[in-house]
Amino acid sequence: MTWEQRLSKSDYIEFGYVNAKDKSDEDFSSIEKQAQRQIEAATNYFYNDHDFSNDWSKRVDAYKTAICEQVDFILETGITASYDGGDNFKSVSIGRLSLSPSVNPVDTTVNGVCKEASRILGRYGLLYRGVNDYAAKNK
Secondary structure (H helix, E strand, C coil): CCCCCCCCHHHHHHCCCCCCCCCCHHHHHHHHHHHHHHHHHHCCCHHHHCCHHHCCHHHHHHHHHHHHHHHHHHHHHCCCCCCCCCCCCCCEEECCEEECCCCCHHHHEECCEEHHHHHHHHHCCCCCCCCCHHHHHCC
């Protein structure tokens, strides 16, 4: 399966996102690729079975916006995979010293993507898990 980039750096900036605008094209492409992989997994690879270029423009924009949100999440947290959450501890106590993280970044994800991206994808039906026409016709 070949990888097709769905979000360009100019799209990212055009949608109003700025956290990655100063990244080199190579760095942006690398981060975007990881973000897109996570979004594709969350959408059950919807656009592998549907024509991205001819789909409903609002759904395509929502998909791209979700990738933007995931790019920003990766930049802010450094988390690029579900197993990349670092030490998953609730608290550590050594003598009188007690440490508790205020927020664990992994707690801010839903099915491997940030909550913002998940909300956007759900709004446009991209998280639907029912049987699609392609699966029904090609048993």
